[in-house]
Amino acid sequence: MSLKINLAQGESILIGKAxxxxGGSGRCVLIVSGSENVLRxxxxxxxxxxxxxxxxxxxxxxxxxxxDDKPVLFDLYHQIAREAVAAWPILTGPITDIGELILVExxxxxxxxxxxxVDIERELMGETAEETQK
Known part of the structure; x- marks a missing residue:
């Protein structure tokens, strides 16, 4: 199955590690086939x-x-998840849900x-999206 991606002028995307x-003067359409992960x-x-x-x-x-080797990062993930829960106990449920999604790949x-x-944390900290992007 292929993924069709529309990119605006200057917009970039990660396809695997690339x-x-x-770089054109207008929009472009990419058709991505294969098993590489894609991130806008x-x-x-x-x-x-x-x-x-x-x-x-x-x-x-x-x-x-x-x-490529996801399990190598799992211990670090659990450590960072504990730190996030310690900082924001109100997010314990959602962070647990994220961990479960990782467990089932x-x-x-x-x-x-x-x-x-990230958006919820921004609100808890009283930040706006514009302040975060500075």
């Missing part, structure tokens, strides 16, 4: 931006999603669930 960017630019978190407990959890979940679903927690 970053692909639309707006969902990619850089390590230097993983500065809070939940953002570190997101970055590690992203790393698991993109990794639904890595993309875990990543998207974790993305929602």
């Amino acid at each position: 970053k692909v960017q639309n 630019e707006k969902r990619i978190m850089r390590e230097k931006d993983a500065i809070t407990p939940v953002r570190r959890l997101y970055f590690l979940t992203q790393s698991i999603y993109l990794a 639904r890595y993309y679903d875990a990543l998207m669930a974790c993305h929602g927690l």
Whole structure:
């Protein structure tokens, strides 16, 4: 099965470990076939931006999603998950759910669930999206 991706001018995407960017002057359409993981630019978190407990959890979940050898990262994931729960006990249930998604190898679903927690953490910290992107 193929995945059809529309990229805006300058937008990039990760396909496996390769970053692909639309360098043209308009939109482009990519058809991706195969088993590589795909992640749009707006969902990619850089390590230097993983500065809070939940953002570190997101970055590690992203790393698991993109990794070839996922089990190597599981112990670190559990450590970071404990830190996130310690910082935000109210998020214990959702963080547990994310861990269960990882256990059943639904890595993309875990990543998207974790993305929602980043937004919740931002609200708990009283930040706006614009402040976070600075």
